[in-house]
Amino acid sequence: MHVNELATPALVIDADAFDRNLATMASHHxxxxxxxxxxxxxxxxxxxxxxxxxxxxxxxxxxxxxxxxxxxxxxxxxxxxxxxxxxxxxxxxxxxxxxxxxxxxxxxxxxxxxxxxxxxxxxxxxxxxxxxxxxxxxxxxxxxxxxxxxxxxxxxxxxxxxxxxxxxxxxxxxxxxxxxxxxxxxxxxxxxxxxxxxxxxxxxxxxxxxxxxxxAGSYALMDTHYGQQGLPFEQALFVVGTVISVSDGWAVTDVGLKALGMDHGNPSIVDGDVWFCSDEHLTYAPHTSVSVGDRATVIPGHVDPTMAMHEAAWLVRDDEVIDRWPIDLRGW
Amino acid sequence: MHVNELATPALVIDADAFDRNLATMASHHxxxxxxxxxxxxxxxxxxxxxxxxxxxxxxxxxxxxxxxxxxxxxxxxxxxxxxxxxxxxxxxxxxxxxxxxxxxxxxxxxxxxxxxxxxxxxxxxxxxxxxxxxxxxxxxxxxxxxxxxxxxxxxxxxxxxxxxxxxxxxxxxxxxxxxxxxxxxxxxxxxxxxxxxxxxxxxxxxxxxxxxxxxAGSYALMDTHYGQQGLPFEQALFVVGTVISVSDGWAVTDVGLKALGMDHGNPSIVDGDVWFCSDEHLTYAPHTSVSVGDRATVIPGHVDPTMAMHEAAWLVRDDEVIDRWPIDLRGW
Structure with missing residues (x-):
């Protein structure tokens, strides 16, 4: 399955970046x-x-x-x-x-x-x-x-x-x-x-x-918060959304604050500037023209609570979905 | 079952306050x-x-x-x-x-x-x-x-x-x-x-x-955000925790940011001042002496994402648990 066939919002792990993060840490510790x-x-x-x-x-x-x-x-x-x-x-x-x-x-x-x-x-x-x-x-x-x-x-x-x-x-x-x-x-x-x-x-x-x-835990997937620290780990976790509305000056994707840990503030978005998140919406200013139905890629501010909001993560390599990993340890 | 027998963190609805909120709104609309x-x-x-x-x-x-x-x-x-x-x-x-x-x-x-x-x-x-x-x-x-x-x-x-x-x-x-x-x-x-x-x-x-x-939706349960607005609805939703650690000047309860919508900032806590939330902890200054094992009552900042983080809510009247309501519409 191509990554663009996933229903959204979809929690996606870049398998190559994830593998490199694990190798970097295992080499050090x-x-x-x-x-x-x-x-x-x-x-x-x-x-x-x-x-x-x-x-x-x-x-x-x-x-x-x-x-x-x-x-x-x-x-x-x-x-x-x-x-x-x-x-x-x-x-x-x-x-x-x-x-x-x-x-x-x-x-x-x-x-x-x-x-x-x-x-x-x-x-x-x-x-x-x-x-x-x-x-x-x-x-x-x-x-x-x-x-x-x-x-x-x-x-x-x-x-x-x-x-x-x-x-x-x-x-x-x-x-x-x-x-x-x-x-x-x-x-x-x-x-x-x-x-x-x-x-x-x-x-x-x-x-x-x-x-x-x-x-350590966050090193495997990373987030924008740790991404500021100059660590040798790559961003491997994304929430992929669909553009559901386009207006003059902004667009909306379906990755809202129920799909994102918000305690570190707003997420980032690839090729755009985030304005704000609502329950099921993210309003942003795209850097290039987008259309309804396009995909958008959101980078969470805090990996831990973001994972806890999803039933499963999709492992993706070269835009192909290669596995589905249930987030099976949610709750207490 | 007494409310204090619930495993924590527990999402609790005060049945009387909830009923009054529904009646108030149904009277108006x-x-x-x-x-x-x-x-x-x-x-x-x-x-x-x-x-x-x-x-x-x-x-x-x-x-x-x-x-x-x-x-x-x-x-x-x-x-x-x-x-x-x-x-x-x-x-x-x-x-x-x-x-x-x-x-x-x-x-x-x-x-x-x-x-x-x-x-x-x-x-x-x-x-x-x-x-x-x-x-x-x-x-x-x-x-x-x-x-x-x-x-x-x-x-x-x-x-x-x-x-x-x-x-x-x-x-x-x-x-x-x-x-x-x-x-x-x-x-x-x-x-x-x-x-x-x-x-x-x-x-x-x-x-x-x-x-x-x-x-309208939040009126039924309310949160600290809408609670500032002088609306005729009562706080009916709480996250009940257990005190798991007590130090000189602060205590910790097991209601962390994975049990709370954090996009409106920190929650409030009954009889205490919140310092900060971690994934599975809330550090606060209690107003009165507390011991490990005591219960703590947290009031969420934002009702919608808080509900989405729990599998079920417990309906409570006079400290008795009278029903379990699955949060069965989570996800997309």
Missing amino acids: PGDRLRPHVKAHKCTALAAAQQAVGHSTFTCATPLEVVGMGRAGVGVDLLLANETVDAGRLRAMAELDVMVTVAVDSAETIRAAADNGIGSCLIDVNVGLPRCGVAPERAGSLADDARAAGLEVRGVMGYEGHLMMVPERGDRLAQVEASMALLRQAHADVGGDIVSAGGTGTFDLHGNTGVNEVQ | PGDRLRPHVKAHKCTALAAAQQAVGHSTFTCATPLEVVGMGRAGVGVDLLLANETVDAGRLRAMAELDVMVTVAVDSAETIRAAADNGIGSCLIDVNVGLPRCGVAPERAGSLADDARAAGLEVRGVMGYEGHLMMVPERGDRLAQVEASMALLRQAHADVGGDIVSAGGTGTFDLHGNTGVNEVQ
Whole structure:
């Protein structure tokens, strides 16, 4: 099927760009040095492609992502890099035939994990982003509590999400190293083999941080937000639309804000300037003449929520659709 | 089931507030004076509740919404208030056992409708919002083209979406009346019985505009955006979360940006101040002490995309869950 036969809006992955992104990252962080983050794509088929280039440990943000990966048989070591006290979801993860580790940062999350069959945890450490994570100086005692509750403590994690978009690389490196000094301090008190951190924006800044696995996810598909950062990854994700209306000075395509993660603002559009998005419309000024029925190519501002809005992505090479990948890890 | 037993994030509808919103609107625009917009909720069960208070004509934004409503047997007259040239989707709408009308604004959309079995249309008129819609002075000749192609032309529609949020009511009224003068001009040239326009923000400003049906949708559930406008509708939609982490000065709940339409900015939270949203987290400063495991109540900024992110909504009265409504019209 030609890409222009897809019903729109259609989530399209450029297979060549995607393959190059996976190769670039696997070269920098081979095997278990990368723990790819599933939240960026919510797609077991895409995760299987990451596994095919050597990564067999994965990061998840929701129990459903863990359970879906486990049931699909993708990955041998799944980390829920997030806190939950949901007993039913913890039990569902514990019942999988794969190693599951959860992040904990409190007495409540330790107790919930231990009470519901989870065997191992990482101590989630606050390294500067005001979100989850225990203060570094309390990590050691929390690890003691976890071991007392019967959990294996495999190490620490700390997400420096507040540093992903520091514009200048030198500044970014210095701030990452300062942030990771907090994680090393916690790790000295906690023990265990794993020091897990990082993301696409800081993937190559961990040479001297002590971090031994990086949790990047967006690198595989990219978005306009990370596209500003001069990273060695290409835009591989597009939302293809149909031009449904043309007026004097603007056109409208059927890629609206229900097909796009909007938290980073408007998307971009190839050969045009975006004016605004409505639920099911994108109004833009085309750079060249367009007609009703033409195709338009939209580049999302934020890959993660964009993926979560679609049932499936279409893998395309040389304008031919070569596969349909269900976005099968949506929800919680 | 008690509302606190729901797995989170949970989309919750306050049944009493919802019922009052429907009654308020049905009192102002009884029966077919309102053509409720399905895009605001994408839920046939909710549409059936709108039908139960007297509305049997509906507005849709996507072919899937039309087809889903038709197959569910909700509504007797379904309007696709949007343009499409998708032959397969037009045929699927034409095959329904219910009257289907589509908006057209070009030769291409007329031809696509006529070629694929659609029987009737409205001429979509640009009344000031730069999106779809033909220029008012061209509406009459486009209606001639539609009739020549074999379509029944039932009238005109024009969405004054650029005026929904004009802050002062007097200003809003004056601008709506000027905008609707364009629609009346087009209607004089087009003919037909229907003059369709309006939304929740302008629902009560059409007394002198000639508009004979209003397309409001958000009124049923509301959001913080429309909540600023002093409208007589109550907030009836919430996303309930669980507190998963508490630090010195902030807490985190599991209602992230994948559970919330973010195009209007951050949501609000009951008894707290929102700092920021991540994919699966909302960091906020609680006004009172909270503990891990407590519930948190988030109020979305934009109802339409929020609904589209969830599989189902839970109808709740006096903290008891009384029904589960699938969001069955997601997608295109």
